[in-house]
Amino acid sequence: MESMSLQQVQVVEELLKQIQQAIANLEDWNAQLSSVDDLLMSPDGMKTLAADCMLLEAIGESVKKVDVKTSGCLLPLRPEIPWKQVMGMRNHIAHGYFDINTDLVWDAIQNDLRPLKAAIDYFVEDLYSILPFEE
Secondary structure, three states, rough: OOOEEEEHHHHHHHHHHHHHHHHHHHHHHHHHHHHHHHOOOOOOHHHHHHHHHHHHHHHHHHHHHHHHOOOOHHHHOOOOOOHHHHHHHHHHHHHHOOOOOOOOHHHHHHHHHHHHOOOOOOOHHHHHHHHHEEO
């Protein structure tokens, strides 16, 4: 990978921090829910589902931007995360409109956030030692 400018690395860092915040919100908003039915059976649950979808879409878009800005060199450092599926979730939600699979959304929130958070935290913590940059 060719060297990036400090400003480019800072842009990547900001994207990663936005992903961290989105994950924190998803965890917080869904902490008291026990099943996908909790999202589907009340107006408040439906609002949470809509907000969840917005954040999952934003995460996927930000991951895509990070991948582009780092020329595809950063994400492979955490191969346990299915990055293409993270980005694909964004596309599914963005283009699914009223045909969103709520079970898939619920499963992602319940099972995929923790490992994604660990990977993003790693990148944020070590970004300046991982990415070559010039000041």
